[in-house]
Amino acid sequence: MDDHPMILEGLKSLLQSDTTLEIFTFTKGEAFLDFIRGNTVDLVLLDIVLNDGSGLNFCKTIKKNWPKTVVIGISNQAERSIIFQFLQNGANGYILKNADAQEIINCIQDALNGKVAFSNEVQQIILSQPHDALAIPKLTKREKQILTAISSGYTTPQIAEMLFVSPMTIETHRRNLLQKFKAKNMIELVRIATEYKLL
Amino acid sequence: MDDHPMILEGLKSLLQSDTTLEIFTFTKGEAFLDFIRGNTVDLVLLDIVLNDGSGLNFCKTIKKNWPKTVVIGISNQAERSIIFQFLQNGANGYILKNADAQEIINCIQDALNGKVAFSNEVQQIILSQPHDALAIPKLTKREKQILTAISSGYTTPQIAEMLFVSPMTIETHRRNLLQKFKAKNMIELVRIATEYKLL
DNA sequence: TTTGTTCTACCGGTTTACCGTGATATTTCA
């Protein structure tokens, strides 16, 4: 399933060489859900559009209701944090769109055989940095709220007024945020959070 | 030209219906440059990978040496600022990858007829906001250098030491940066710069 | 009910950021 007609076409023509596969393509999540309710689906190639995070949630939905269905993410995004986010939602594999045909077919076969499948480049990314930045700091609602306000340029006293709490409280949250991200100051933190797609 | 085999396949199968077109595909810029030096190229569909900005430069190169060649950008990026950056480099049109087949074909025909061609969604994006954020602030080398350091969490005295200049100088640059972006403080500026893909 | 998490709040202190208003080199390019 992909919302890009071009990519759908390309995938189809790549995969049609394998005659053991029966292929259906969808551009909308609802249409696919209708389909899977009435059919057995072995494998889903799911395009990850990260802007809104809908791909993540969709993966979670599929794995929750049809855990036997293999889900492989396809994306241009080559960021570590994104890949892990997707895997944490139950995905069976992750492929970058610049992978070549054979690579993609191999990954699909591996995934169908119960393995966790990555394209070569993804493999490298996963192995690149050790376990340091592996975990994305988890923010509470309040922290997200405050971080958003900070990233918009609001100062501590301003945010305190907006949220009807003491400036001291905001300061405490700030310090907790800096600690969680191991950032030197809010400027660095905002850059990191933006890279992690948290803002 | 695209570095995604899948997308290349898709485009080819979409465009092959039009028999008046002769189609070649390239995944590397050099290979294409070799080709265009020995052949007349009417139209180039150029994938914009914005991470490194190479697509932008490539467009500029083509239009500089072969101004008659029509260049259309293809991208997933739907951001205003990016589209304008590309058009400022001489592009004849801009298409999002989620455009459907007919839309793409129409754009190509329009572009070949001398029009500036946008896919529907791009059109909407261009018309969405008035001319306020149309211009991306232009930064000097020094300013980029300092902004990068700031976004990495370095303070004014630290940066001054790194660049062997007075802290006062760094402060001046900071104030110029804030003015150029009309930002309240550096935190907001870093967020804006990140959104504009300047960092 | 107890443990754990989150949200709240405070003190005292140092450092950094930001503002207004200047000025003088250095480089770039027409």
Add this chain to the structure above:
DNA sequence: TGAAATATCACGGTAAACCGGTAGAACAAA
């Protein structure tokens, strides 16, 4: 070669950020 643009440095002041430590109240889950 001269006008722009860019880079450099400065004073004096206010506001905000950051640091270390502390701790009660609200809430949810075990």
